[in-house]
Amino acid sequence: AEELSSLPGYASWKRKQDLILHSEATMETRRNAIRSGIVTPSETLFVRNNLPAPDASIVADPDAWEVRFEGVNDPRTLTLGELKKIDVQTVASVLQCSGNGRAFFPHGASGTQWSVGAAGCVVWTGVPLKAVIDTLGGPSGGAKFITGTGGEEIPDGLDAKEVMVERSVPLEVMERVLLAWELNDDPIPIAHGGPLRMVVPGFYGVNNVKYVKYVALTENESNAKIQVSGYRVRDVGVSGAPDQPSMWEMNIKSWITLPLDTTEQGRNMLYGVALGGTRTVDKVEVSVDDGETWQEAELLGPDLGPYAWRPFVLATELSPGEYRIVSRATDVEGNSQPEARMDNERGYGHNGWRDHGVTVTVS
Numbered sequence: 001a002e003e004l005s006s007l008p009g010y011a012s013w014k015r016k017q018d019l020i021l022h023s024e025a026t027m028e029t030r031r032n033a034i035r036s037g038i039v040t041p042s043e044t045l046f047v048r049n050n051l052p053a054p055d056a057s058i059v060a061d062p063d064a065w066e067v068r069f070e071g072v073n074d075p076r077t078l079t080l081g082e083l084k085k086i087d088v089q090t091v092a093s094v095l096q097c098s099g100n101g102r103a104f105f106p107h108g109a110s111g112t113q114w115s116v117g118a119a120g121c122v123v124w125t126g127v128p129l130k131a132v133i134d135t136l137g138g139p140s141g142g143a144k145f146i147t148g149t150g151g152e153e154i155p156d157g158l159d160a161k162e163v164m165v166e167r168s169v170p171l172e173v174m175e176r177v178l179l180a181w182e183l184n185d186d187p188i189p190i191a192h193g194g195p196l197r198m199v200v201p202g203f204y205g206v207n208n209v210k211y212v213k214y215v216a217l218t219e220n221e222s223n224a225k226i227q228v229s230g231y232r233v234r235d236v237g238v239s240g241a242p243d244q245p246s247m248w249e250m251n252i253k254s255w256i257t258l259p260l261d262t263t264e265q266g267r268n269m270l271y272g273v274a275l276g277g278t279r280t281v282d283k284v285e286v287s288v289d290d291g292e293t294w295q296e297a298e299l300l301g302p303d304l305g306p307y308a309w310r311p312f313v314l315a316t317e318l319s320p321g322e323y324r325i326v327s328r329a330t331d332v333e334g335n336s337q338p339e340a341r342m343d344n345e346r347g348y349g350h351n352g353w354r355d356h357g358v359t360v361t362v363s
């Protein structure tokens with residue numbers, strides 16, 4: 001696919017040199033833009049929009065933004081200004097598209113051909129959803145899901161249920177859900193879902209509903225296409241359906257960020273990042289011979305919690321030649337990245353270590 005030559009208006013403040021411009025709605029962080037960083041600068045963070053972003057005028061007066069709450073004993077519409085007075089918390093979490101790594105699937109999974117860069121680790125500040133629900137008298141009964149609706153206007157002539165971004169996540173994760181108004185210490189820009197975003201730490205990007213305008217505790221999952229048949233893991237050639245796993249919790253994953261392509265002989269620092277989804281990363285091993293032998297890398301601090309990623313480094317001597325450098329992360333419960341990808345129709349959830357390696361020529 002043809003890449004854009006310049007940043008689209010709503011993302012014109014981004015660092016163009018850090019991004020691969022797949023389209024107006026999809027921009028990927030370059031593998032070399034992460035280096036040893038823990039928090040991904042907003043200017044470098046990937047963008048993925050399923051619908052055209054709303055007009056930036058909605059972030060001009062953030063505190064006036066209204067959200068409707070349903071499925072509680074006292075259903076109400078609250079403004080962002082009011083939400084800010086309920087409580088406030090900060091969480092570092094990885095934002096990663098379900099299709100990150102799609103480019104590595106040999107069957108040519110349709111959708112944006114993300115390599116490793118549909119992911120970043122960012123800091124969100126907002127009100128815990130639990131505190132808002134308590135303020136509204138608690139769940140009204142029978143609730144099994146938290147359903148959030150994006151604030152996009154549905155383009156003329158399209159069926160809302162077909163295109164709207166409305167996602168449901170299990171009620172059990174409520175304790176960690178934030179309604180966030182800050183990204184990396186600044187008001188959330190329109191590109192990342194300002195003025196208010198539903199953040200579900202540890203869950204794939206799609207569940208982090210931007211410009212959230214409606215939050216409901218519901219008995220059933222949303223009947224929007226994006227929930228019913230979209231973002232479902234199924235075999236190649238099979239259509240999406242509600243009985244297939246939804247792209248909710250992220251799996252353990254890591255990749256090398258430096259060096260890429262070439263480096264000089266002698267002592268080298270091999271950098272990368274590792275995420276555990278909802279579990280803390282325990283260790284990362286690195287191999288310079290495509291998985292024949294492994295060495296344990298050093299985790300770099302600080303530890304920003306289970307939802308953040310952890311940069312790592314392995315210091316090693318390299319002599320001239322060609323190397324296939326791969327990394328494999330393990331979480332505190334012993335879950336490790338598999339070697340292979342799990343083939344699936346849409347190329348979701350790829351965490352196989354083999355495909356994520358880099359080939360480096362040392363001279």
Ligand code: MSS
Nearest residue numbers: 046047048049050097098150192205206210
């Ligand atoms: N939200 C809304 N509202 N809309 C749209 O479109 N998308 C998704 C999420 N959210 C959307 C939303 C997706 S799908 C993703 S990844 C994310 O978001 C991204 O983010 P950023 O900020 O980066 O752009 Mo896949 O799983």
